[in-house]
Amino acid sequence: MTLTLYGFALSNYVNKVKLVLLEKGLSFTEERVAPGHQPDDLLAASPLGKVPFLRTENGTLCESSAIVEYLEALAPTPALLPTDLWAAAKVRELAVFIDLHLELAARELYPQAFFGGTIGDSQKARVRKLLDKNIVGFKRLAVFSPYVAGKTFTIADCAAYVTLPLVALSSKIIYGEDLLAAHGIDWKGYGKLIGQRPSAQRVDADRKADQERSIAAARAKS
Numbered sequence: 001m002t003l004t005l006y007g008f009a010l011s012n013y014v015n016k017v018k019l020v021l022l023e024k025g026l027s028f029t030e031e032r033v034a035p036g037h038q039p040d041d042l043l044a045a046s047p048l049g050k051v052p053f054l055r056t057e058n059g060t061l062c063e064s065s066a067i068v069e070y071l072e073a074l075a076p077t078p079a080l081l082p083t084d085l086w087a088a089a090k091v092r093e094l095a096v097f098i099d100l101h102l103e104l105a106a107r108e109l110y111p112q113a114f115f116g117g118t119i120g121d122s123q124k125a126r127v128r129k130l131l132d133k134n135i136v137g138f139k140r141l142a143v144f145s146p147y148v149a150g151k152t153f154t155i156a157d158c159a160a161y162v163t164l165p166l167v168a169l170s171s172k173i174i175y176g177e178d179l180l181a182a183h184g185i186d187w188k189g190y191g192k193l194i195g196q197r198p199s200a201q202r203v204d205a206d207r208k209a210d211q212e213r214s215i216a217a218a219r220a221k222s
């Protein structure tokens, strides 16, 4: 199966999928696509212009969670979901929770935290309330012993590893307080553990290289 991952190395959702591809030892190529600037043929693959999407011999697939599920079925070993049905459902529950209730809430802060924009005070207050509530909820579900869903590395770790630093960093920049740490989540310790994996090291190295390329390109323009 020929697999091509479309996106860019700064994207957390792209990196979630890339972690799965790397963990499974699947061979794949990457095509850089900047978000929101897609010609019609790419919009056919990802109708909202979002990344990632995956091209396979069967066609294209968007939405990182659908891609992850497809890859798990395509290459069942090493397994990133438990074989027990219920245990697998609990891992999926946590992975969805991370995307919907941590990442999507924190995402509202990114324009000001990372991209030089501004967001209003009422938005900041609303997101703060939501994050406080959702992080407490996340703490109830997450296990961290040592992996986010329990004893084994799973798709929930692929979501957590790319999301937790963004929640921590964006809240620190906007509110002056890392809300994950404030709620007692040792995301740095967890990040160190996952960061030892070759898959995570590759994702981190690619992200840094992409960041440096963007900075150099912006400098060259000015």
Ligand SMILES: N[C@@H](CCC(=O)N[C@@H](CS)C(=O)NCC(=O)O)C(=O)O
Residues within 6 Å of the ligand: 010, 011, 012, 013, 014, 035, 036, 048, 049, 050, 051, 052, 062, 063, 064, 065
């Ligand atoms: N639910 C989507 C979210 C993907 C997403 O939001 N990707 C961002 C990059 S991290 C993007 O493409 N944003 C551009 C846009 O929304 O126009 C997924 O899981 O794949």
